Amino acid sequence: MNVYSLYALHDNTVQNSVEKQKRKMLEYTNQVRSRFRSSLGDLWQLDVQKAGKSLSSPSNVSVDLVQAITEASKDSLFSEIYFSPANCDACAQVKGNIWVFNRGSLQFEEARNYDRLVENGIAIAETRMDALISDYRWNTRVIFDTHNSMTIALINPEREQIIGYIIFVINQDYLINRYMGPKLIETFGTGAESGIIIWLHNWTKNEVLTTTDPELTYSYQKVDFIQNFPDLLNDWNLKAAFTTNPDIAASRASLTRNLFVLGGAVLLLLSALTFILYTAQRERALAQRQTLFLANVTHELQTPLSVILAAGENLSDGRVTDPDRLRSYGSYIYQESIRLRTMIERLLDVARSDAKEVKTQRKVINLPDFIRQLLDEKRSLFESLQITLHFDAREPIPGILADPDDLHSAVNNLIENAIKYSPEEKYLGVRIFRRKNNVRLEVEDHGIGIPKNHQKYIFNKFFRVEDSLTARTKGHGLGLSIVKDLVQRNEGSIRVNSTPGKGSVFIITFPVAAENGEITESTPNKKIISNKQEPTHVS
Ligand code: ADP
Numbered sequence: 001m002n003v004y005s006l007y008a009l010h011d012n013t014v015q016n017s018v019e020k021q022k023r024k025m026l027e028y029t030n031q032v033r034s035r036f037r038s039s040l041g042d043l044w045q046l047d048v049q050k051a052g053k054s055l056s057s058p059s060n061v062s063v064d065l066v067q068a069i070t071e072a073s074k075d076s077l078f079s080e081i082y083f084s085p086a087n088c089d090a091c092a093q094v095k096g097n098i099w100v101f102n103r104g105s106l107q108f109e110e111a112r113n114y115d116r117l118v119e120n121g122i123a124i125a126e127t128r129m130d131a132l133i134s135d136y137r138w139n140t141r142v143i144f145d146t147h148n149s150m151t152i153a154l155i156n157p158e159r160e161q162i163i164g165y166i167i168f169v170i171n172q173d174y175l176i177n178r179y180m181g182p183k184l185i186e187t188f189g190t191g192a193e194s195g196i197i198i199w200l201h202n203w204t205k206n207e208v209l210t211t212t213d214p215e216l217t218y219s220y221q222k223v224d225f226i227q228n229f230p231d232l233l234n235d236w237n238l239k240a241a242f243t244t245n246p247d248i249a250a251s252r253a254s255l256t257r258n259l260f261v262l263g264g265a266v267l268l269l270l271s272a273l274t275f276i277l278y279t280a281q282r283e284r285a286l287a288q289r290q291t292l293f294l295a296n297v298t299h300e301l302q303t304p305l306s307v308i309l310a311a312g313e314n315l316s317d318g319r320v321t322d323p324d325r326l327r328s329y330g331s332y333i334y335q336e337s338i339r340l341r342t343m344i345e346r347l348l349d350v351a352r353s354d355a356k357e358v359k360t361q362r363k364v365i366n367l368p369d370f371i372r373q374l375l376d377e378k379r380s381l382f383e384s385l386q387i388t389l390h391f392d393a394r395e396p397i398p399g400i401l402a403d404p405d406d407l408h409s410a411v412n413n414l415i416e417n418a419i420k421y422s423p424e425e426k427y428l429g430v431r432i433f434r435r436k437n438n439v440r441l442e443v444e445d446h447g448i449g450i451p452k453n454h455q456k457y458i459f460n461k462f463f464r465v466e467d468s469l470t471a472r473t474k475g476h477g478l479g480l481s482i483v484k485d486l487v488q489r490n491e492g493s494i495r496v497n498s499t500p501g502k503g504s505v506f507i508i509t510f511p512v513a514a515e516n517g518e519i520t521e522s523t524p525n526k527k528i529i530s531n532k533q534e535p536t537h538v539s
Contacts, residue, residue, distance in 0.1 A: 007255070018225075018242055021188075021196045025227040025238050028187050032180060033232055036142075036150060039078070041071035043166075048139040048154045052163035055085045058099040058108035069166065070106050077179070078150075080115075080169040083108055084122050086162040098122075121149035121167045129153050133160050146235045147172070147202075176200070181210035188212050197222075197241045204235040216241075289462035289477065297476070301343065304336035349409070350461070350478055353485040360403040360489055364514045367400055367432050367439055368393035374411055375430065385419060386426055393432040399514030400439050402490040410486040410494075413479045414443040414506050420473050422447030422503070434512070441508045449500040458496065459484040 042064075051065040061083070073081055081101040098118060100111035111118075125143040132141065133155070141153045149170055154163040180200055188198050190212050199218050200209040208218045216222075218239070227238040311329045314320050320329060375382075375391060382389055418428050422445045429444035448469055450458060457463045464470050464477040487494045487508055498504035 009255075017195060021240065021242065022225060022227070024187060025198070025225070025240060028183070029227055029229045029238065031183070032229060035179065036077070036232060039072060039075040040152070041068065043068040043072060043152065044140070046139075046154075048163060049156055052154065052156060055164060058083075058110055061099075061108050066106065066108070069101050069108075072168070073101055073103050073106075076174045077171055078168040079171040080118075082111060082114065082118050082167040082169070083164055084167065085164040086126075115169065117145065117148045118167050118169065121145040121151045121169075122165050125151040125153050125165050125167075126162075129155070129162055133162065136160070142231075144232045144234065146204075147175070147233045150232075176209045184210060184212050191215070195243055197243060199223075199239045200236060201239050202236055209236065286462065292462075297343075297347065301340065304340045304343075307336045308333050308340075346478065346482065349482050353482065353489075360406060362401045362403050362490060364399040365402050365404060365407065366397070367441060367510075368395055368397050370404070370407065371411065371430060371432060371441070374408060374415075378415065382428070387419065388427045390427070390429040392430070394434070397432055397434055397439055398512040400492075400510040401513035402492070402510060406486040406490055410483045410508065411441070411443065413483045414508075417479060417506075418443055418445035418447065418504075420475070421445065421469065423469060427503075435509075437512050438509045439512060441510075442505050443508075444503065444505045446503040449502050449504055450496065450498040451500050455496055455498060459494070 046064055046068050051062040053062070055061060069081055069083075072078065083099045083101065085097060085099075098111045098114060099108040100114065101108055121143075124145050125141075128143050129136075129141065136155060137157050139155055139157065141155060143151045143153065145151065147170060150168045152166045152168075154166070155161070156163055184198055184200065188194055188196055191197075194212070197211070197213045197216055199211045201207070201218070202209055211218070222241045223239045224242045225240045227240070229236060229238075311332045315326070315329055320326055371393070372391070375389065381387075415428065415430075419426070425446040427444075427446040429442070431440075431442040431444070433440055448467070450465060454463075454465045458465070459480050460477075461481040462477040463481075464475060484494050490510065492508055492510040494506065494508050496504055496506050
C-alpha cells in the first residue's frame, strides 16, 4: 500500500463519516415532518364534501370532523385548534367567523379572543389556495405559517371550492423542548466526541432554540453544513459543526501509524541499498587495487631480475674481462638483489600481518639513540638527495618497549615517504619528546601534504591519494598499512597531521616502559628485559 492510498483511505473514512452525519440530519427533518402528519390521525380519512354540507354554525359541524379534531386535540403539539368556514354554499353566511375547539366539551364554539397568528395562518392559507385551487386535485392541503401555526385547507376539488380552514396553533415549548431537543440528542448524541454538534436555529431571529452541546457557543463561522426542514418550519434550520469523532480519530491514528511504519520501512530499505552499494563499490575498488598491485609487483620483480639475469649472463659467458666492468656488473647484481630482497620482505610483511602470525621480540629501547643510528645509516642517501635534516630529542627520554626490527621498518617507511612526497623543499624533521606517560616520535616533511578527506584512508591497504605526483611515484599503497600494523603490534599508535601544499607530520606514540633504564610498574609485559641487562643493538 502506498502513501497515496493511505491518505485516500483516511479521506474516505472522513468523507463517509461526514456523509453519514448529513444523512442523519435529513432523516431527522423527515421525522419531524412525519410527527406533524401523524398528529392529525383520522383527519386524512375525512369525507370533506360531507363535512362541508353542515357548517352553518359551530354546533352544526359534522360528527366526523369533530371526531377527527378530537383526536388531533389530544396531541400536545398543538395549543389551540380553530376552524374558519370558507365560501362554500352551506357556510356562506358564516364567512369570516372563527370557531375554537373546546377540549373540555369537545365542541366548536365562537371564538371571541384569539391570537393574531390565527388570522395570519388563515390569510396565508387563503392566498396560497387562491393560487392553487384551479389545478388542485386533493381534498386537503397543509400550509405552515413558519413555526407558528399549521393550517389545513379542506377542499372540494370538483367544484374548485374551499370548504374551510382548520388552524392548529403550534405549542412552541413542547415542540422545541420536549420533542425536537430530546430527539436531537437521541439522534446525534451530546458533546464534541459524538463527531457532530447541531444547533436548531431560527435564522430570521439569529436565535439558537436548542443544541446538542450547550457548552459550545453558536457562531456562523463554526457551521460546516445546513439542513432545512422540507415544507415546514420555514424559518428554522439545523446547523452542524463536524468535529473529530472516534472513527475519524481512529483512522487518523492508524494513518499516522501506517505512515510511520511505511517511512521506517522505506528508510530501512534505503539504508540497506546504500550499504549494499557502498560495499559493492568498496569491493570493486579493492579488487581493482589488488589487480593493479599484482601487475605492479610483477613489473617491480621483473626489473631487478632482468638486470641480474643480463649481468649474470655476460659474466658467465666470460665475455667481460675488464676489471672495472667486472666490478660494475657485480655491483649491479648486488644492488638489484638487495632491491629484490627488500621487495620480497615487504610482501612477506604484508602477508604475515594479514595472517596475524607475526611474533614480536620486544625490548626496552632508548628511542633517541635508536633513531640517531637509523639516521646515520641513511646519511649518505640524505646527502645525495640534498635533504635538510633536522633531528631534535628533548632528553632525557624514557625507554619504550618495541621490537627493534619493527621499529626500524616503521620509521624507515615514514622517512622514505617523506622524501618521496617532497618534490620541492627537501626537508626532513625528526622529533622525539615525552608527553605525560607517552613517548612521541614525529616525522615531518614539507612536501605535498595529504587532502583532509583522504587522511583517514591512507593507513588502509592499497590506498594511494589520486594526484599526479603519487601517480608518478613508485609505490603500492602498502607502506603505511604496514607501518600502522608494526606500530600497533608494539602497543603504539600512529596518526597524521597534514596540510596539502605545506607538508605532513606523522606522529607515533608509545607508552613509557622504562624510567632511567628500569622497567616501570605500569609496563604491560614485565618479562621483557631492561636495556641494563641486555642492551639493544643501539649503541
Ligand atoms: P605508497 O607506496 O603509495 O607510498 P603508502 O601506504 O606509504 O603507499 O602511502 C599511501 C599514500 O599516502 C601514498 O600513495 C600517498 O598518496 C600518501 N602519503 C604517504 N606519505 C605521505 C607524505 N609524507 N606526504 C604526502 N602524501 C603521503
